[in-house]
Amino acid sequence: MSELSTPQTGSPLLDRCPDSLPAHYYFDPAHHDLELKRIWRRNWIYAGRVNDLPAMTVRRLAIAGENLILVKDGDGTIACFHNTCRHRGAELCSAAETRLAAKLIVCPYHAWAYDLKGNLRSTPYVSVTGDFRKEDHGLFKVNVRLWNGLIFICLADPPPDFERVPDLGAKALDHWPMTELMTGRTMVKELACNWKIFWENYNECLHCPGIHPELCEVVPIYGKGYMAANEAPDWTPASPERGTRLKPGARSWTVSGEPCGPDFPGLSEEEKARGQTFVTLYPTTYLVAHVDYVRVVSLRPLGPERTELRAEWLFAKATLEAPGFDLQAATALVERVVAEDGAASEMNQRGLKSSAFTAGRLMPQEYDVFNFQQWVRRQLEG
Ligand code: FES
Ligand SMILES: [Fe+2]
Incomplete structure (x- = not known):
């Protein structure tokens, strides 16, 4: 031509x-920070395959400067949270991957315990006054979307419409047995x-x-x-x-x-x-x-x-x-x-x-x- x-x-x-x-x-580092904020913190980000995350497992994820955990419960439900305790902000999980013996995520600092949906369940050793409600102190949630056996997370709330993300449409791989x-x-x-x-x-x-x-x-x-x-x-x-x-x-x-x-x-x-x-x-x-x-x-x-x-x-x-x-x-x-x-x-x-x-x-x-x-x-x- x-x-x-x-x-x-x-x-x-x-x-x-x-x-x-x-x-x-x-x-340019300043421009890179802007891209993290405007692109990587606003869009759906791939976080691994469903089949590669065993049940009752917590896996750390580092995305766009955030320290996150991906959690799969015993029924196969996957959730994502900030890796941060609601008490004084300690990191909940320091290992790359942890198998859970019980259906709880327990903070290693003062042992606050959360269920695998992120709800605060117990605050041992402390007396609690009437101005503190456990239900207001669940883990900070991150949006999760499963598509074709792949896990996507999004830091934005509300997240963008996932159906518009795959360029050939969300059904493009329907003839492949992706989840298996x-x-x-x-x-x-x-x-x-x-x-x-x-x-x-x-x-x-x-x-x-x-x-x-x-x-x-x-x-x-x-x-x-x-x-x-x-x-x-x-x-x-x-x-x-x-x-x-x-x-x-x-x-x-x-x-x-x-x-x-x-x-x-x-x-x-x-x-x-x-x-x-x-x-x-x-x-x-x-x-x-x-x-x-x-x-x-x-x-x-x-x-x-x-x-x-x-x-x-x-x-x-x-x-x-x-x-x-x-x-x-x-x-x-x-x-x-x-x-x-x-x-x-x-x-x-x-x-x-x-x-x-x-x-x-x-x-x-x-x-x-x-x-x-x-x-x-x-x-x-x-
Ligand atoms: S910071 Fe987690 S229990 Fe204290
Ligand atoms: Fe190439």
Whole structure:
């Protein structure tokens, strides 16, 4: 596409080259604090999978500068609270994960005890006067939403409407048995980059030919720098192929292109033929569902220039337990791709700190980077 050409109707390409976000948005501590406040404390944040949190367990969570606990009771109900006692504010749980012997969370300081719904139950050793009511001193609650076997929490009250968060709609993964899947592998990396850099990299494939040679073998269109066929300069509405297909013979994102287990029953022919279904939930998570496995990739900012990246591979129990199942073969391609994206994100971060660089320019193909940046701008204004 030449600089002056105008995209076809129906093409996602931008008709101009807008400025990228200001460079200081990626490293300035004061701006980072603003993003924590306006983005990370206002939106639904991924907090792990339901199946990976055992019953009668308390798990610590650190999100957007808050010290929280996630609690699963004996019936499987999940709640989230600030990790703070209502007496004088002591931290309730200091271990990363605690199994509960009784249905109580007991403060280690003066032993105030709360039930697993957060209600204050007992205040031992103290005499209480008439101006103190236990029912006014339950744990500070945080909103929880379960979706497709994933736990999301939101620090805002009231929280935003969750149904609007998944970009393909809350029903996009209804044909996958999401709540039954087992986590076969979890990879956690700390990246030396701002969290937005990883999302920007996720939102374009101009880097694919140079950064992901193996992935481009499996998904040939990526080798042209496109995410979908309608990005091609010669695409017209008369050539309506918009999707992304795997190479002939390939059916999943594995090194060989072979699925690592049976197809999930219930997928439509279109879902199988597509090869991958991406669902994006800003600011924390994207999922990629294939015929044989699903992966969850999530981000958590640790500082202006530090981000935790977590990738989880989910399989049917029968696939994981099948004789000869090769976890390494199932995950190796994506592990490499995620490592390549992490390294590219760190490279981007190092370069944009030049005092000479104040903002980049987005090319027409970077329409989804632009859409993400517009989302960030709207969040910051809001
Ligand atoms: S601070 Fe928790 S019981 Fe005193
Ligand atoms: Fe990539």
